[in-house]
Amino acid sequence: MHRDTDVLVVGAGPTGLLLAAELALAGVRTLVVERRCEPQPNSRALNLHPRSLEILDQRGLADRFLALGRTVPGWQFASTLTTPLDFSVLNSAHPHALLLSQARTEALLEQRAAELGAEIRRGHTVTDLWQDVGGISADVAGPDGHTTVRAEFAVGCDGARSLVRRAAGIAFPGTRETFTAMVGDFADADHGDLQRPRRHGVLVSRLERGLTRFVVMDPARMRTPSAEPVTLEEFRTALLRACGTDCGVARPRWLSRFGNATRLAERYRSGRLLLAGDAAHIHFPVGAQGLNTGLQDAMNLGWKLAAEVQGWAAPGLLDTYHGERHPVGEEVTARTEAQALLVELPQVEQYRRPARLLCELLDALLGLDQVNRYLAGLLSALDTAYPPQDAAAHPLTGRRIPDIPLTLPADGRRTRVHSLLHDGTMLLLSLAGAPDASPCLPSPAVRPLLVRAVTATAHGDEDALLGVTEVLVRPDGHVAWATETKDPRELHAERTHALNSWICTAQ
Numbered sequence: 222m223h224r225d226t227d228v229l230v231v232g233a234g235p236t237g238l239l240l241a242a243e244l245a246l247a248g249v250r251t252l253v254v255e256r257r258c259e260p261q262p263n264s265r266a267l268n269l270h271p272r273s274l275e276i277l278d279q280r281g282l283a284d285r286f287l288a289l290g291r292t293v294p295g296w297q298f299a300s301t302l303t304t305p306l307d308f309s310v311l312n313s314a315h316p317h318a319l320l321l322s323q324a325r326t327e328a329l330l331e332q333r334a335a336e337l338g339a340e341i342r343r344g345h346t347v348t349d350l351w352q353d354v355g356g357i358s359a360d361v362a363g364p365d366g367h368t369t370v371r372a373e374f375a376v377g378c379d380g381a382r383s384l385v386r387r388a389a390g391i392a393f394p395g396t397r398e399t400f401t402a403m404v405g406d407f408a409d410a411d412h413g414d415l416q417r418p419r420r421h422g423v424l425v426s427r428l429e430r431g432l433t434r435f436v437v438m439d440p441a442r443m444r445t446p447s448a449e450p451v452t453l454e455e456f457r458t459a460l461l462r463a464c465g466t467d468c469g470v471a472r473p474r475w476l477s478r479f480g481n482a483t484r485l486a487e488r489y490r491s492g493r494l495l496l497a498g499d500a501a502h503i504h505f506p507v508g509a510q511g512l513n514t515g516l517q518d519a520m521n522l523g524w525k526l527a528a529e530v531q532g533w534a535a536p537g538l539l540d541t542y543h544g545e546r547h548p549v550g551e552e553v554t555a556r557t558e559a560q561a562l563l564v565e566l567p568q569v570e571q572y573r574r575p576a577r578l579l580c581e582l583l584d585a586l587l588g589l590d591q592v593n594r595y596l597a598g599l600l601s602a603l604d605t606a607y608p609p610q611d612a613a614a615h616p617l618t619g620r621r622i623p624d625i626p627l628t629l630p631a632d633g634r635r636t637r638v639h640s641l642l643h644d645g646t647m648l649l650l651s652l653a654g655a656p657d658a659s660p661c662l663p664s665p666a667v668r669p670l671l672v673r674a675v676t677a678t679a680h681g682d683e684d685a686l687l688g689v690t691e692v693l694v695r696p697d698g699h700v701a702w703a704t705e706t707k708d709p710r711e712l713h714a715e716r717t718h719a720l721n722s723w724i725c726t727a728q
Contacts, residue, residue: 236498243523395484
């Protein structure tokens with residue numbers, strides 16, 4: 222049956238746009254439909270964490286983002302009454318967070334997707350969606366009327382009320398909203414003493430275009446449903462209650478309310494329908510993990526879905542998307558429920574004193590290097606590791622590959638691991654001699670080159686690579702296989718088995 226596109230992506234938020242870019246990079250025909258006619262002007266999220274900056278760096282995009290934002294050394298784990306986590310201790314080329322409006326992030330990702338050939342249709346709404354043996358069909362309403370789009374797969378990046386999730390029959394269990402907070406972006410604010418509201422649990426961030434963001438909880442209004450609009454007077458009153466001043470806020474550019482509803486899709490895949498981002502998981506935005514988790518979903522899914530569409534995926538590869546990312550969603554949603562409690566309890570009269578004592582205890586613990594390192598690794602997602610397929614796998618398997626400096630012996634050129642991942646293929650990195658020339662790879666004459674083989678010498682003090690002779694790095698920057706074997710015959714056998722575990726080489 223004729224297909225209008227290979228993959229239909231529903232939703233042009235950060236997750237959908239990065240996914241479209243990854244698919245297009247792999248040569249997959251991709252159509253993104255978005256109900257909004259114009260990009261979202263307001264920015265729910267402001268923060269790119271270290272792992273998100275790393276995956277952008279893996280595609281040569283990090284500099285575009287860094288040029289428009291402002292780096293900060295860490296981020297708040299939970300309550301603003303505690304010390305922020307320090308990301309500078311992390312083993313990363315980007316040991317910091319980047320303050321950048323979601324609107325800017327979306328604009329940069331849309332530019333990237335368009336550069337690679339993805340089609341983005343704004344002002345188009347998917348009204349119905351169904352799948353069959355041969356693909357998916359979507360009824361799409363747009364400025365020129367209704368049309369039916371046919372594709373091989375569809376991915377729901379369409380938020381908490383995802384139509385794709387409902388069409389797939391995937392349950393979305395979790396907890397309902399029990400409290401809300403307010404966010405406001407103001408053109409006018411008193412910047413004389415921004416530490417005062419921060420000392421009283423108010424989150425304050427200086428934004429671009431001269432705006433200042435305040436996030437506040439009002440004990441008298443914290444049970445107000447998130448659907449109820451926020452007024453300027455309500456916001457000023459909340460600031461007064463919290464810290465004794467309204468901080469001079471005026472000329473609001475955006476006022477909103479958000480709650481602590483927490484839900485996780487039971488499955489991330491049902492046949493030809495898949496979920497990513499807020500369509501798969503929602504939670505209170507404590508720790509700024511929502512957008513970042515969605516971007517990492519997209520990076521995990523993009524190359525696997527491309528492999529399935531193009532016919533080179535090993536059996537079961539696409540199912541590893543749920544197997545790897547659903548546990549991450551479970552961890553993030555569970556952790557944010559605990560973090561949200563540390564935000565809520567100091568606002569409740571009967572728990573106010575013990576809650577503040579608990580925050581003081583947490584603050585003391587955050588001052589310990591091991592505690593900071595542990596929680597920073599979680600929040601930044603740098604410690605995210607996927608379970609290996611083989612219980613006897615090398616300890617590196619499933620972990621992210623650091624951006625190790627390398628020298629290419631052929632010409633003495635210096636490079637980095639992330640630079641070798643820009644094309645989105647798998648990387649076979651030999652650290653002890655030239656890799657075997659025929660490791661059962663598909664013929665480049667039949668399909669694009671899937672594995673890039675590079676011989677290099679590693680530099681720096683990366684202990685994890687001590688003794689490693691070869692490593693196979695997935696397109697998303699996680700290690701597919703590593704070995705310390707030096708015997709040529711054993712090395713050839715291990716390498717061939719590893720490649721065949723990820724790539725279907727049948728013609």
